[in-house]
Amino acid sequence: MAERTARVTWNGTLFEGRGTIESVGSGAFGPLDVTWAARAEEPEGLTSPEELIAAAHASCFSMALSNGLAKEGAPAERLETSATVTFVPGTGITKIVLAVRGVVPGLDETGFVEQAQAAKAGCPVSKALAAVPEITLDATLA
Amino acid sequence: MPRIVREADATWEGSVARGAGVVRASSSGAFELSMTIASRVADPEGKTSPEELLAAAHASCFITSLGSELARAGTPPEHLDVHCTITMDEVEARGHLIVASAISARGRAPGADAASFAQAAEAADVGCPFSNLIKASATVTIEATLEEAD
Numbered sequence: 001m002a003e004r005t006a007r008v009t010w011n012g013t014l015f016e017g018r019g020t021i022e023s024v025g026s027g028a029f030g031p032l033d034v035t036w037a038a039r040a041e042e043p044e045g046l047t048s049p050e051e052l053i054a055a056a057h058a059s060c061f062s063m064a065l066s067n068g069l070a071k072e073g074a075p076a077e078r079l080e081t082s083a084t085v086t087f088v089p090g091t092g093i094t095k096i097v098l099a100v101r102g103v104v105p106g107l108d109e110t111g112f113v114e115q116a117q118a119a120k121a122g123c124p125v126s127k128a129l130a131a132v133p134e135i136t137l138d139a140t141l142a
Numbered sequence: 143m144p145r146i147v148r149e150a151d152a153t154w155e156g157s158v159a160r161g162a163g164v165v166r167a168s169s170s171g172a173f174e175l176s177m178t179i180a181s182r183v184a185d186p187e188g189k190t191s192p193e194e195l196l197a198a199a200h201a202s203c204f205i206t207s208l209g210s211e212l213a214r215a216g217t218p219p220e221h222l223d224v225h226c227t228i229t230m231d232e233v234e235a236r237g238h239l240i241v242a243s244a245i246s247a248r249g250r251a252p253g254a255d256a257a258s259f260a261q262a263a264e265a266a267d268v269g270c271p272f273s274n275l276i277k278a279s280a281t282v283t284i285e286a287t288l289e290e291a292d
Contacts, residue, residue, distance in 0.1 A: 004194035008201040026186035043170035052199035054150035060192035092271035
């Protein structure tokens, strides 16, 4: 079992105030400021819940794919993944687009796509986000 | 309604067991962080993990919903402090799952009482998009404590 923590504070109103991701359990990042304007308009250097979800999904997927390829006997030299999260205020998170390019000696495109599909279905963050209406995957060998 | 799009990138080199990854906030450039499988499932040793990023996402999503609910109730907050703990566990026959997200919220909101603060926290859980999503695999719990005004 693994527990991971984060602490966030907010001062003032939603639209004029600002929040701060003060710290996380590992100490790896923080403080990071967040504002409503940065979330809903241009980020201007500030992160947002949706960007953090994208980061969680891209990294979880990469680990699962790396593990699947190794089990298949074709370990990856390098995987490059991006996750793009679409958020519609009032509706919710409507779409996540995963795109991965892999350097995988000894595996053809079909085999790579199969492993990428399995990682998309099986990684813990994908399972936690299973209620997102649309999650797409584009997998190619570099 | 406008569509808001945010992107992050991860690269991974080498095997899961001995390799390492880097995750970047591509839309904002706000962070670039390294991770390993050991830092994910064992002692983090200063490295982040997907679950820690989700804890930060849930806490920051919930805190804006709570602020918004308190304002709607006519008791806008002066200060809010939200702590989130995400738990990943190995579930028999289902592999690793994110099984719980525990939110603990404290705040000062002049005019609110304990009951209305707790009510706003419940409404914030319903309104926070991330709370809604993660319920697909996890139990979300909310603890809310109103602090006395200075």
